[in-house]
Amino acid sequence: MVIGGGIAGLAAAHRLRERAPHLDVVLFDQGDRPGGKLRTVELAGGPVERGAESFLSGDPAGGPSAAVRLAEQVGLGDAIVHPTTSKAAVAVDGGLHDLPPGTLMGIPVDTDPAERPADRPGSGPLLRPGEDVTVGGLVRPRRGDLVVDRFVEPLLGGVYAGRADRLSLRMALPALADAAERSDTLTGAVRSALAARRSTPGAPVFSTVQGGLSRLVDALAASLPDVRLGLPVRELRRHGTGWRLTVGSTRDASTVDADGVVLAVPATPAARLLSTVDGVAGVPLGYASVALVALALPATKLPELSGFLVPATEGFAVKAVTFFDQKWSHLRRPGLTLVRASVGRAGDEHQLQRTDPDLLDVVRDEVARLLGVDRLPDPVDAAVFRWGGGLPQYEPHHRDRVAALRAALTAHPAIAVAGAAYDGVGIPACVTSGWTAADTLLEALEG
């Protein structure tokens, strides 16, 4: 059984089918459609992403990312497209400025020694083996507040809606954490993390599926024999040599027995389901909420960028803006300009309490100010997409807590956890997590 039909659960179920076609693979999701945070909807008669927009093209170890490989496996290799431009800017001091090139998530290899507070060779490596700190904790003292607040945090915010001073270095920048175990300066660590990147020079960093990420979801769901929607799994208990699931609403519940379970739901429902399993505790994890405001404007001239980031220190509700049809040529439509703005930073979510019309007004007003124009034209169509508790906020030592959970699960019949709650927020990380969970289950079931 696979519980949760987001990309991690779908990847797990697909892998189970591929590797063990004789098994009855059933996937449960409480929603009325699979895909979780991957969902394409319509805006002004064309596709627009309600949640995730794209995925990394390459794997950190070299070759295509797991997301690219999965898309190829379900016959969507030809539908993979790349941004026309990845040139982004940062909005500071009333203007849009280019992001500095050659940085690692906004961390420059080096800075002017006079401006660099403390990055001198010390008594040993920056981190002990396995030690974890926040990204800000490592970078602030060695590059200063300006670098963190203007570049590192907005870039991290684009992925996690998170704060540099809260996010785990090991989760957000694993290559830098590894390099920091071997280097006594941040300059050395950033240099070696950049050198360890196995990307092909000039290769596109991001990919998406033409027509929208729902195509990937639909292709995966169609490859599975038994997808059951609108069915929350409410309880998970040991039963004989396997598991018993209680499924459905409280008034209309039924039980389903399974030899093995992949649990691919966010941390809070996972912890609730695992609370009935002896000696196992879910991973404590906070989540940030975001809202995306999509605007289909009459054709409007915009700066030639894929979009821009807005540091929290600038005092706007908007934290990032994507010029969708400039970034993705397949989204271009005559007479229309597509813009998507993102609102909501971890710990500062009061902006999300606004009503949809209010949020739309705030976004239109702020985007116009950030672009230095009086106002944006009235949209032809607009939508607000809310993701309450959508993005995990990994704190230092998250990886150790996940390892402890996985170790505790080995005392039980075949069971594995997968998804963004454990192994990283990006789509490729979720796919890999689903594949690994499927392999763990098969190993436990078949030896």
Ligand SMILES: Cc1cc2nc3c(=O)[nH]c(=O)nc-3n(C[C@H](O)[C@H](O)[C@H](O)COP(=O)(O)OP(=O)(O)OC[C@H]3O[C@@H](n4cnc5c(N)ncnc54)[C@H](O)[C@@H]3O)c2cc1C
């Ligand atoms: C707004 C937004 C934009 C993003 N943009 C990007 C991006 O551009 N690129 C990128 O790589 N990543 C992006 N991400 C992150 C990425 O989309 C997610 O981390 C990833 O999709 C999570 O997949 P998942 O399978 O772990 O979980 P989810 O997608 O959360 O799926 C979990 C599923 O479990 C189901 N479920 C929960 N509880 C139960 C239960 N008790 N019983 C049955 N079913 C249950 C839910 O209905 C859901 O379908 C974005 C995320 C958000 C929120």
